[in-house]
Amino acid sequence: MNSLKWLLTSTAFLASPVAAEMLDLEKDELTFGFIKLTDMAPLAVAYENGYFEDEGLFVTLQAQANWKVLLDGVIGGQLDGA
Incomplete structure (x- = not known):
């Protein structure tokens, strides 16, 4: 039971805004x-x-012509995400 309590407590901490504020971008x-x-x-x-x-x-949001162009942009590093 103590292991479960510890796991839930640590998981709740990681999901909290406090944990996010400690990380550098x-x-x-x-x-x-x-x-x-x-x-x-x-x-x-x-x-x-x-x-x-x-x-x-x-x-910055950039419209892409199609899914292939979008995927190539992410793989090639021109886009950070989609």
Whole structure:
């Protein structure tokens, strides 16, 4: 039982904002690629509402022509994510 209690306590700590504040950002300028479909809505909402900047991230969104171009951009390092 003590092991389970310790595991739950440590997991809760790692999920807390305190744990996130202790970590340094690897980089704060990010470029995300997207395809103009509805599944990119969370990126657009976060960008427009300033959620990235609230977390100290400066994000650029770049529309991509198709999924292959998007994937190649992520693999090649031109895009940080999608």
